Amino acid sequence: MSGLFDLFRGRREPSSREVAKQRLQLVLVHDRANVSPGLLETLKDEIVAVISQHLEIDRANVQVTFTQSRTESKLVADIPLLDGRRRRAGAKT
Amino acid sequence: MEGKNMAGQVITVTSGKGGVGKTTVTANIGVALAMLGKRVVCLDADIGLRNLDVVMGLENRIVYDVVDVVEGRCKLRQALIKDKRFPELCLLPAAQTRDKSAVRPEDLIRVCDQLRLDHDFVLIDSAAGIEEGFRTAMAPADQVLIVTNPEVSAVRDADRVIGLLEAAEKQPAKLVVNRLKPDVVSRGDMLDTSDVLEILAVELIGIIPEDESVLISTNRGRPVAMDVKSQAGLAFRNVARRLLGEDVPFQTLRGQSNIFQRFFRMIHSDGRQG
Numbered sequence: 001m002s003g004l005f006d007l008f009r010g011r012r013e014p015s016s017r018e019v020a021k022q023r024l025q026l027v028l029v030h031d032r033a034n035v036s037p038g039l040l041e042t043l044k045d046e047i048v049a050v051i052s053q054h055l056e057i058d059r060a061n062v063q064v065t066f067t068q069s070r071t072e073s074k075l076v077a078d079i080p081l082l083d084g085r086r087r088r089a090g091a092k093t
Numbered sequence: 094m095e096g097k098n099m100a101g102q103v104i105t106v107t108s109g110k111g112g113v114g115k116t117t118v119t120a121n122i123g124v125a126l127a128m129l130g131k132r133v134v135c136l137d138a139d140i141g142l143r144n145l146d147v148v149m150g151l152e153n154r155i156v157y158d159v160v161d162v163v164e165g166r167c168k169l170r171q172a173l174i175k176d177k178r179f180p181e182l183c184l185l186p187a188a189q190t191r192d193k194s195a196v197r198p199e200d201l202i203r204v205c206d207q208l209r210l211d212h213d214f215v216l217i218d219s220a221a222g223i224e225e226g227f228r229t230a231m232a233p234a235d236q237v238l239i240v241t242n243p244e245v246s247a248v249r250d251a252d253r254v255i256g257l258l259e260a261a262e263k264q265p266a267k268l269v270v271n272r273l274k275p276d277v278v279s280r281g282d283m284l285d286t287s288d289v290l291e292i293l294a295v296e297l298i299g300i301i302p303e304d305e306s307v308l309i310s311t312n313r314g315r316p317v318a319m320d321v322k323s324q325a326g327l328a329f330r331n332v333a334r335r336l337l338g339e340d341v342p343f344q345t346l347r348g349q350s351n352i353f354q355r356f357f358r359m360i361h362s363d364g365r366q367g
Contacts, residue, residue: 015281020245021288027245028252028292 056082101209105234109250111221114271119218121318125333127182131213137187138230150314160188198232205233237266243284267298299332
């Protein structure tokens with residue numbers, strides 16, 4: 001019943017079923033690839049260190065994740081820049 | 094496997110995690126296959142933690158066990174306990190006072206090769222875990238059934254076992270989802286079969302609903318597959334038919350729900366069960 005309300009409200013707290021599924025998918029990616037969450041943290045810190053030498057990045061929102069499908073494994077780094085507005089090259093700020 | 098028409102098939106039932114219902118699943122698929130007229134041996138490979146005998150209700154008739162066979166104290170035929178309810182069903186019990194190392198993989202292969210000659214199916218109840226006992230139970234398997242519960246730890250361990258089987262180049266395992274509670278799934282508090290399948294990416298062979306009649310029948314030593322009124326019993330009989338190659342649709346079992354929940358489910362899930 002609450003599900004129907006939520007449908008109209010647009011957003012809802014995820015059910016424990018959904019949480020379980022997401023947590024499982026995440027933990028299995030690590031189990032299968034033998035990539036520990038600790039290794040990802042290390043990678044993230046080092047990537048941040050390298051990129052910060054050249055660009056100003058929003059360190060708090062950097063995400064490094066490992067994804068896996070039947071056919072491929074991927075390391076995905078999402079690195080937001082600190083000034084997210086679009087600028088034309090050469091434009092004065 | 095060659096000569097399939099003459100020699101029986103060895104199916105190992107395993108799970109990774111303990112307590113998900115391996116023994117119950119083994120006993121009931123065995124009974125269900127026997128009800129379909131197949132010649133079946135249920136083999137308890139959980140040495141030291143013998144349990145298939147009590148679940149099948151044959152505990153009072155054990156004289157010899159699989160370790161006696163392996164160590165040559167008796168003939169294979171002498172250790173087989175015939176189930177009087179089904180003349181084509183028998184049990185080869187585990188030893189209770191020994192440990193896993195008493196039966197090596199090559200021993201079990203030898204025993205199974207002998208059993209194949211005059212049985213259609215040899216169902217092996219594996220030890221939990223992924224160590225020695227698991228490896229021994231896997232050795233003779235033509236086919237592997239993985240039992241899991243719709244629950245994070247059981248699914249995680251099932252994934253680990255699937256990985257090990259892939260590494261061992263076994264045929265892809267088939268999945269039995271045990272103890273599913275349709276009403277809890279529909280209120281959003283239990284993984285559904287579709288979630289488990291998406292995560293594990295294996296073929297489904299059975300969905301067994303949580304059913305009090307399983308407990309009651311186990312109390313009585315009378316496997317629930319014999320109970321024509323039980324939903325779980327029907328689900329086990331369906332697994333047996335699928336093992337024989339029949340295309341049996343998965344039953345649609347529903348928990349109690351009102352019309353709104355049903356509407357909501359309609360848009361959200363495929364609701365495959367049974």
